[in-house]
Amino acid sequence: MLELHDGALTVPEILARWYALEATSNYGAYIPFVGTVREEDGIDGLSFDVYEPILTSWFDAWGAKVAPLGAVLKMAHSRGDVYLHESSYIAAVFSPKRRVALETIDAFVEDFKASAPIWKYDLKDGKRIYARERSTAIAGAGLLGRNG
Amino acid sequence: MLELHDGALTVPEILARWYALEATSNYGAYIPFVGTVREEDGIDGLSFDVYEPILTSWFDAWGAKVAPLGAVLKMAHSRGDVYLHESSYIAAVFSPKRRVALETIDAFVEDFKASAPIWKYDLKDGKRIYARERSTAIAGAGLLGRNG
Amino acid sequence: MITVEFLGPIQKPVLSMEASTLREVAEVLKQDPTMAEWIENCAVAVNDTLVGSLDTPLKEGDKVSLLPPVCGG
Amino acid sequence: MITVEFLGPIQKPVLSMEASTLREVAEVLKQDPTMAEWIENCAVAVNDTLVGSLDTPLKEGDKVSLLPPVCGG
Numbered sequence: 001m002l003e004l005h006d007g008a009l010t011v012p013e014i015l016a017r018w019y020a021l022e023a024t025s026n027y028g029a030y031i032p033f034v035g036t037v038r039e040e041d042g043i044d045g046l047s048f049d050v051y052e053p054i055l056t057s058w059f060d061a062w063g064a065k066v067a068p069l070g071a072v073l074k075m076a077h078s079r080g081d082v083y084l085h086e087s088s089y090i091a092a093v094f095s096p097k098r099r100v101a102l103e104t105i106d107a108f109v110e111d112f113k114a115s116a117p118i119w120k121y122d123l124k125d126g127k128r129i130y131a132r133e134r135s136t137a138i139a140g141a142g143l144l145g146r147n148g
Numbered sequence: 149m150l151e152l153h154d155g156a157l158t159v160p161e162i163l164a165r166w167y168a169l170e171a172t173s174n175y176g177a178y179i180p181f182v183g184t185v186r187e188e189d190g191i192d193g194l195s196f197d198v199y200e201p202i203l204t205s206w207f208d209a210w211g212a213k214v215a216p217l218g219a220v221l222k223m224a225h226s227r228g229d230v231y232l233h234e235s236s237y238i239a240a241v242f243s244p245k246r247r248v249a250l251e252t253i254d255a256f257v258e259d260f261k262a263s264a265p266i267w268k269y270d271l272k273d274g275k276r277i278y279a280r281e282r283s284t285a286i287a288g289a290g291l292l293g294r295n296g
Numbered sequence: 297m298i299t300v301e302f303l304g305p306i307q308k309p310v311l312s313m314e315a316s317t318l319r320e321v322a323e324v325l326k327q328d329p330t331m332a333e334w335i336e337n338c339a340v341a342v343n344d345t346l347v348g349s350l351d352t353p354l355k356e357g358d359k360v361s362l363l364p365p366v367c368g369g
Numbered sequence: 370m371i372t373v374e375f376l377g378p379i380q381k382p383v384l385s386m387e388a389s390t391l392r393e394v395a396e397v398l399k400q401d402p403t404m405a406e407w408i409e410n411c412a413v414a415v416n417d418t419l420v421g422s423l424d425t426p427l428k429e430g431d432k433v434s435l436l437p438p439v440c441g442g
Contacts (some may be wrong), residue, residue, distance in 0.1 A: 011167050016160035019182070024233050028186045031253070034167070034178040035369045037352045050360070053344040073182065079366060085172050089369045095154065098257060098442070105179070106250045109369075115244075118368030119304030128362070129366035133367035138339035140348050144322040144362075145335040196376045196441070199434070201417040225441060237442045246369070248433045257442075266441030278378035283438035286412035288421050291437075292395040293408040296428030 001057045003076040004050055008086035017094055018074050027072075029092040029101035033109050035089035037082050042116065043125045051117040057117055062108060068107035071095035071104050075112075081123060090104075150207045151224040152198055156234035166222050168239055175220075175242040175258075177249035183237035185230050190257050192271045193231035194279075199265040210256060218250050219243035220235055229271060263287065297359045300325070306334055306364055317343070319350040321360055338362040371431045373398070379407055379437055393413070394433055411435040421423040 003017075015032055022030070056076075062073055071093055073078050078088040091109055095101040115138055121129040149166075170178065185194050186188055189264075194278055210221055227238040239257055245250040263286055268279040300311040300321060301317065308330065315321045317339065325331045339349055341361040354360070371388050375381040381403065388394045398404045409428065413420055414434040415427065427433070 011300055012160065012164035015163045015167075015180075019163075026186050026233070030182040030184065030186055032163075032180060033246070034251075035246070036176055038174050038176045044229065050368075051303050051363070054341055054346070054361075054363070057344065072230050085174070098181070098183070098261075101181075102254045102257065106254065109246060109250065112368055114366075116366060116368040117303065117363050118366055119364065120367040121305070122369075132305075132365065135367040137337045137365045138346070138363055141339040141342050141363075141365070142336045143318075143348065143350060144325055144338060144363060146322075146350060159402045187416055193415060199376050201437070202414055202419070202434075202436070205417065230401075240425065259418070260441055262439075264377065264439060266439055266442040268440040268442070269378070279440055280438065281376075283440040285438045286419070286436055288419060288438075289412040290409045290412060291391075291413050291421065291423065293424060294395075 001074040002056060004052065004079050005076060009078055009084045009088060009090060011087050011090065014076050014090055015092075015112060017108070017124050022072070026095065028096050029098045030092065030094050031101050031105045032090055032092040033105055034087050035082055036087045037092070038043070039084045041122070042124060045081055045086070046088060047081045047121040049119040049124055049126050050076055050079050050123075054117045057103055057132050062111070066093070066095075066100075066104055066108075069095065069100045069104070070097075071100050073108060077118065083123075123132060149222040150204060151260060152200065152227050154227050157224055157226055157236060157238060159235050159238065161239055162224050163240075170220070172244050173242065174244070176232050177246045178240065178242050179249050179253045180238055180240035181253055184235045184240070185232055187232045189270070190272060191232070193229055193234070194204045194236060195269040195271055195276050196226055196236060197267040197269075198225060200243075202265045205264050210259070214248075214252055214256075217243065219248050219254065221252070221256060225266060227258050229285075231271075233292045263290045297356065298360060299353050300360045302334075302362050304364050305357075305367075306362060313353050317350065317354060318347065318352040318360065321354070322325070322350055334364055336360065338364050370425050370429065371433060373433045375407075375435050375436070377437050377439075378433060379411075388427050388433060390423065391420065391425040391433065392442070395423055407435065407437055413435050
């Protein structure tokens, strides 16, 4: 399950809804990761562009990767503006056993940061400024500049 | 924050309450781990004994350990009977940054399993049977049997 | 004709051009001074699948997407 | 007098005894056939602090706790 929301996520609602969805699926472990906008560098908030087709295929590939472990993944992300102390990202894993859940949430969140086609902007002084220094080139980037 | 509840945990309420408690603490990452009773081996549920004084000092030691990383921990656990597909355990970490949060929740949950003074029983056919094979001797156990 | 779209912070409208491989697209984009800051750090997708070779063939109607450095979360 | 309490699954009422070190408590418990299954796998706390030595001194009113293998979660 991949959800995109306009603006901030309603964290309690999402955490409760996912928990209820899997209430009788016999998973022993549920680990959500909630990402919240921090006050730093004088920003008023963050803003996000999401490219949904590639995000969906990336997410589906992760689903296929963890299915043999008995795990399922869910994710919610914001589009547009999210202000200080609001949340923009929730990733969650359900699995029968805790080790799989703990290892999966770590690997999923790290790959999300490195690969998911989402772009972050600082909201500052009424402007929307690409967070270039905090962004990561996707694996394989630079292809167009190769010679030969 | 360490909470002991009689019977199953009200997971949505706890996750929402903790989120609200730290809503303006400027943490960027919130990771709860939720443990739920699985249907296996024909059990009707699990039951727990908790020894609160040592649990509290164990938990407080963890709080002191992660404070220099800027992280805080919260934990809720059931006492008594918890039935199938109900939850008995929530551990959660808040921290400014995701790596600290991901590493802390993993280490905390694993040490909880190895060290927290809580005893688990299977509820089966009206009996309460100590889950000896799934239990772990606390580090340093066996002291009384040493010679000399 | 194929189209080239620029995602996220690259402020550039969709391009249409004739090209039979990704290499031909790269040659065009390398001439564009507004692309200088992006050529070395963008990943490339054809029809929404990331690709790893300039020899990737293109056919009529294909969509090439440029993905600059990401930061979700 | 000190007390010895048995936590979790050890079905045994609190004991009171005279002892000035944990070693003396161990000697008593090792004589008890109902303790045979627990001696080798219990951790020991004195006044709710885990201890690692049989030479741990005990004084009047101290509480020794035996903690069998755990499994929270």
